[in-house]
Amino acid sequence: EKGGYEHFMLKEIFEQPRSVHDSMRGRVNSATGHLLLGGLREYLNKMIHARRIIIIGCGTSWHAGLVAEYIFEEFARVPVEVEYASEFRYRNPIINEGDVVIAISQSGETADTLAAIELAKSKGAIIFGVCNVVGSSIPRATHAGAYTHAGPEIGVASTKAFTAQVVVLTMMGIILAKAKGTISETDYRKLLVELETIPEKIEKILSNHKQIEYISDLFKEARNFLFLGRGYNFPVALEGALKLKEISYIHAEGYPAAEMKHGPIALIDEEMPVVFIATKDSSYEKIVSNIQEVRARKGRVIAVVTENDKLISQMAEFIIEIPHTHEALMPLLSVIPLQLLSYYIAVMRGCNVDQPRNLAKSVTVE
Numbered sequence: 001e002k003g004g005y006e007h008f009m010l011k012e013i014f015e016q017p018r019s020v021h022d023s024m025r026g027r028v029n030s031a032t033g034h035l036l037l038g039g040l041r042e043y044l045n046k047m048i049h050a051r052r053i054i055i056i057g058c059g060t061s062w063h064a065g066l067v068a069e070y071i072f073e074e075f076a077r078v079p080v081e082v083e084y085a086s087e088f089r090y091r092n093p094i095i096n097e098g099d100v101v102i103a104i105s106q107s108g109e110t111a112d113t114l115a116a117i118e119l120a121k122s123k124g125a126i127i128f129g130v131c132n133v134v135g136s137s138i139p140r141a142t143h144a145g146a147y148t149h150a151g152p153e154i155g156v157a158s159t160k161a162f163t164a165q166v167v168v169l170t171m172m173g174i175i176l177a178k179a180k181g182t183i184s185e186t187d188y189r190k191l192l193v194e195l196e197t198i199p200e201k202i203e204k205i206l207s208n209h210k211q212i213e214y215i216s217d218l219f220k221e222a223r224n225f226l227f228l229g230r231g232y233n234f235p236v237a238l239e240g241a242l243k244l245k246e247i248s249y250i251h252a253e254g255y256p257a258a259e260m261k262h263g264p265i266a267l268i269d270e271e272m273p274v275v276f277i278a279t280k281d282s283s284y285e286k287i288v289s290n291i292q293e294v295r296a297r298k299g300r301v302i303a304v305v306t307e308n309d310k311l312i313s314q315m316a317e318f319i320i321e322i323p324h325t326h327e328a329l330m331p332l333l334s335v336i337p338l339q340l341l342s343y344y345i346a347v348m349r350g351c352n353v354d355q356p357r358n359l360a361k362s363v364t365v366e
């Protein structure tokens with residue numbers, strides 16, 4: 001059932017061209033300009049008029065929520081807050097009638113997320129679910145929702161569910177922006193066209209797995225890792241660090257690259273691998289200077305860059321090239337090498353990647 005792969009996690013990473021395609025199937029058509037999420041239709045009007053949107057989730061699902069925050073705010077011009085479900089539910093949050101809550105969960109069974117939904121519902125919020133497991137508890141507790149259609153995810157570390165969540169949330173953001181009139185026709189078309197190219201671009205990144213395996217071998221003994229990104233790639237830095245720590249047990253931290261100078265830079269020495277997610281986007285120049293700061297302190301730089309990046313290839317010890325896409329869709333590509341890196345490092349360290357110690361696939365305890 002692992003389809004010839006050594007682990008479910010690897011199988012699920014390699015399934016992403018397909019699963020991303022599945023999460024868009026029947027929903028996007030760039031040729032006709034069609035973009036539709038059935039579950040959203042009934043609540044679209046309420047969403048358009050929402051004064052703010054609160055996104056809740058845990059772990060990787062919370063990271064997908066962070067990507068969505070950037071997309072919703074940029075294109076749909078609606079204030080978004082992203083909260084850990086566990087913090088949200090215990091701090092007497094301010095929820096007003098008509099507020100929209102988006103709950104993200106692969107399993108649909110996460111106890112904290114479910115409890116946060118019940119709380120928000122009791123205060124009159126509209127709850128929209130983005131879940132993978134059909135018929136699970138969270139979709140049953142929400143007013144409406146959209147399934148991610150990534151297919152069953154068996155590996156404890158979430159991979160294809162994350163990219164599917166980001167795809168669905170991106171579609172939601174674009175639909176909302178279109179309905180509100182806050183997105184230009186050009187941007188709208190461009191995003192749809194680019195969305196449809198994501199599966200083949202993921203395929204291309206996966207075909208480069210040998211190089212990532214080679215880099216993994218050189219860093220498998222590291223005791224710490226830093227992951228840095230800016231803008232849309234900031235949540236990807238957090239996700240890269242989470243993947244690595246949960247399956248390889250290497251201590252890793254993700255940070256927005258600009259925060260480095262406020263503390264973490266003190267950690268940099270010749271033993272500290274720093275993974276930069278430094279694709280060509282609006283924060284490119286800024287992240288290039290962050291790379292220089294790390295190099296100046298002898299940190300070992302691995303950089304995920306856009307194809308044909310000549311500048312960073314001269315600065316970093318290793319580069320991993322990925323195809324270009326719209327800045328807002330980049331997390332769908334830039335996360336892939338980080339999933340592979342953590343997978344290979346964990347396997348090389350002899351870890352049980354599909355069932356890491358102390359972790360469960362659905363966290364049904366509070």
Ligand code: F6R
Nearest residue numbers: 059060061105106107110157158
């Ligand atoms: C990380 C991971 C966890 C889950 C979290 C939420 O790889 O799998 O952090 O993302 O437990 O789970 P769901 O999405 O099922 O609510």
